[in-house]
Amino acid sequence: MLENLSDRLQSIFGGLRSKGRLTEDDINAAMREIRMALLEADVNFKVVKSFVARTKERCLTAEVLDSLTPAQNVIKVVLDELTRLLGETDSRLVLSSRIPNVIMLVGLQGSGKTTASAKLAYLLKQQNHNPLLVACDVYRPAAADQLQTLGDEMGVRVYRGDGQDPVRIAKEGVQDAIDNLRDVVIIDTAGRLHVDEQMMQEARDIKEATKPDQILMVVDAMTGQDVVNVASAFAEQVDFDGVIMSKMDGDARGGGALSIREVTGKPIKFISQGEKPDSLEEFHPDRMAKRILGMGDVVSLIESATKLQEEQMEAEQTERMMKAQLNLNDFLEMNKRVRKMGGISKLVSALPGGDKALSQGQVDTSALDRMENIIFSMTAEERLHPDILNGSRRARIARGAGVSVTEVNQVMKKFNETKKMLKQMMPAEDMSSGRKGKK
Ligand code: GDP
Numbered sequence: 001m002l003e004n005l006s007d008r009l010q011s012i013f014g015g016l017r018s019k020g021r022l023t024e025d026d027i028n029a030a031m032r033e034i035r036m037a038l039l040e041a042d043v044n045f046k047v048v049k050s051f052v053a054r055t056k057e058r059c060l061t062a063e064v065l066d067s068l069t070p071a072q073n074v075i076k077v078v079l080d081e082l083t084r085l086l087g088e089t090d091s092r093l094v095l096s097s098r099i100p101n102v103i104m105l106v107g108l109q110g111s112g113k114t115t116a117s118a119k120l121a122y123l124l125k126q127q128n129h130n131p132l133l134v135a136c137d138v139y140r141p142a143a144a145d146q147l148q149t150l151g152d153e154m155g156v157r158v159y160r161g162d163g164q165d166p167v168r169i170a171k172e173g174v175q176d177a178i179d180n181l182r183d184v185v186i187i188d189t190a191g192r193l194h195v196d197e198q199m200m201q202e203a204r205d206i207k208e209a210t211k212p213d214q215i216l217m218v219v220d221a222m223t224g225q226d227v228v229n230v231a232s233a234f235a236e237q238v239d240f241d242g243v244i245m246s247k248m249d250g251d252a253r254g255g256g257a258l259s260i261r262e263v264t265g266k267p268i269k270f271i272s273q274g275e276k277p278d279s280l281e282e283f284h285p286d287r288m289a290k291r292i293l294g295m296g297d298v299v300s301l302i303e304s305a306t307k308l309q310e311e312q313m314e315a316e317q318t319e320r321m322m323k324a325q326l327n328l329n330d331f332l333e334m335n336k337r338v339r340k341m342g343g344i345s346k347l348v349s350a351l352p353g354g355d356k357a358l359s360q361g362q363v364d365t366s367a368l369d370r371m372e373n374i375i376f377s378m379t380a381e382e383r384l385h386p387d388i389l390n391g392s393r394r395a396r397i398a399r400g401a402g403v404s405v406t407e408v409n410q411v412m413k414k415f416n417e418t419k420k421m422l423k424q425m426m427p428a429e430d431m432s433s434g435r436k437g438k439k
Contacts (some may be wrong), residue, residue, distance in 0.1 A: 002254035002292055008037035009078070010294045016071040024060060030074065031056045042224045042255025047085070047262045055081045079289055085258060086285035087267045093242075093282070096213045100132070100177040101184045104170075104210065106203050106238060107218035108230060109191035112246030114143055116218045116272055117188040118150035119280035120244075124184050125156065132182035133158045134173030136166040136206060137190040147188055154277060157182065166190060170206045187212070195230055200237040207238065215240040216269060219256060221248045227256030228263045235264045242269035245283070249273040257288075326419045328375050328383040334418075335368050370403070374411045377401040386415060 012033045019026060031052050038048045055077055058064070064073040095101045103120065105113045114137065121131040133151050135158060137143035144160050151158035159176045161169035170187050177185045189206060192199045207215065217240040219227050234240055245257050248271045261267055268283045375383060377400035382389055389397075389412060398405045 002041065002257070005037055005041040005254055006292050006294055008040070009034065009292065012037070013071065013075050013078075013293075016074055019071065022065055022070040022074070024065070027056065027059045027065070027074070031059070034078070038255075038258070040253070041258065042253040044225060044228050044255065044259035044263055047259045050262070051081060051085055075293065079293055079295070082289035082292060083286045085262055086288055087261045087283075088285055093214075093269055095129075095184065098213055099183050100174060102174060102187065102210050102212040103184065104187040104189060104203075104206060104212040104215045105218055105244070106189050106215060106234060106240060107191050108195070108220070109140065109193050111191060111218045111220045111223075112244075112272060113137070113191060113218045114146050114150070114188050115275065116216075116244045116246055116270075116280065117147065117186050118154065118156075119272060119277050120186055120216075120270075121151070121156045122154050122277035123280055124186075125154065129184050130182050131156055131184040131186055132173065132177040132180065134170060134176075134185060134187045135160045135163075136169050136173075136187055138163055138166050138169070139190045143188070143190070150277070166202055167205045167209050171209045174210055185210075195233045200233075203234075203238045214242065216242050216244050217266070218244045218246055219260065221245050221254065221256055221271075222250050224253065224255055225259075228259050231260055231264045231266065235266060240266060242267050244268075244270045244272060244280075246272040249279070326415075326422060328378065328386050328415065331415055331418070332372060332375055332383075335372055370407065371411050371414070374398075374401045374403060374408055386412065 012030055016022060016026065016030055034055070035048055035052045038051065039045065043051075058077045058081070059074050064070055064077065067073050105117050105120075107113050117133055121133050124131045133147055133156055135144035135147045137147075144158075144163060148158045148160065150156075157176075157180060159169070159173040161172050163169075166189065170189075173187065174185050177183075187206065187210065189203055190199065215238065217231060217234050219231060221227075223230070231243070243260055243266055245260075245268050248254075248257070257268065257271070268285075270280050271283050271288075273279045273281065374397060377397045378389075382393060382397075394405050394408045394412075398408045401408070
């Protein structure tokens with residue numbers, strides 16, 4: 001991805017570094033080379049023109065030319081401008097507080113919408129969300145099956161409805177999410193080979209029917225220059241909030257990725273670099289700019305290492321749950337996940353009648369705090385082996401947490417019930433992970 005551009009820019013900078021002092025001519029020559037490198041990477045020519053003009057102006061100042069390390073300063077200016085071109089601020093996915101949150105994907109056929117829908121579901125699942133995939137591409141015969149297969153593999157529910165009317169399927173999909181307690185709905189819509197009125201109308205109708213919290217356009221990085229025209233048409237006719245740039249692992253020259261923000265004003269939110277579900281990355285303009293300029297991307301590396309570690313911990317926890325060997329640390333972790341999803345009140349308010357129950361005080365929203373407080377008063381040994389919690393230990397814990405023994409007993413009762421419930425549920429849930437989402 002963008003390797004050629006990256007190599008070219010690094011060699012231009014190498015030339016500047018070897019010079020020590022830089023003259024105006026040196027800057028002009030370097031800017032001409034940068035211009036060529038960007039055009040060859042298929043960056044939109046208008047974008048190239050304004051990028052080079054801005055960069056040149058900033059480099060031709062005394063501040064840069066007369067500094068002790070002019071080449072370094074030129075590189076810094078290019079880095080700044082490249083970051084600005086890619087979107088400057090982090091444009092990661094932010095869910096609104098509405099439950100279920102609706103994310104609609106649009107784009108041309110073959111751009112990678114279905115794949116991206118599944119990847120997005122995978123990512124949201126990793127973040128402790130409970131997504132639902134809705135198959136609204138009723139024209140490409142294999143699209144719904146493809147989504148179903150991907151959903152089944154990840155244990156994500158897929159809603160297919162009658163497989164005929166995309167607007168109805170989308171609407172029913174949102175209801176299906178409410179009925180089945182899914183907090184994010186991802187709608188995979190139909191694309192065509194080229195921009196046409198019917199596709200745009202259908203996208204507008206689905207938008208009108210489901211009022212998405214955000215619309216993401218999937219753009220194939222291999223499309224080159226045309227990316228910008230297609231994205232502009234979608235921006236005008238449907239409007240969208242951000243871009244998922246797919247197939248960044250291919251030998252795309254990368255021009256689309258560098259042009260889209262400047263031309264459409266829409267930020268890239270994700271890049272997809274492969275066909276596996278975990279190959280969707282949040283897009284960070286500064287890190288991408290550094291990567292292009294060969295400055296490495298340490299932060300992303302650290303993040304993936306942490307993610308791996310977390311995944312391993314979760315896998316171990318799931319294994320203990322499957323064997324119904326839940327301990328109180330796992331119980332704390334479950335609480336943490338409920339909090340991540342917005343706490344008990346958010347979960348309850350998503351249930352039919354939930355708001356009413358909340359307003360009538362029928363739901364105790366501080367239960368999480370009290371439960372954690374009590375578990376924190378236990379020793380490491382007690383948390384790992386709750387069976388040793390006899391009367392005197394419980395009395396000590398109650399004193400430590402400033403609660404009554406009855407409350408400690410209540411937490412233990414809840415814990416034992418959960419453990420029992422998991423024991424009953426696990427084999428069935430295991431078998432149902434391949435279920436069909438069809439009603
Ligand atoms: P849709 O018509 O927009 O739903 O497109 P699909 O999701 O079916 O994707 C079209 C093709 O591109 C499929 O063969 C995908 O496997 C492939 N594809 C999608 N995203 C990526 C990606 O990031 N990298 C690579 N190498 N292939 C991808």
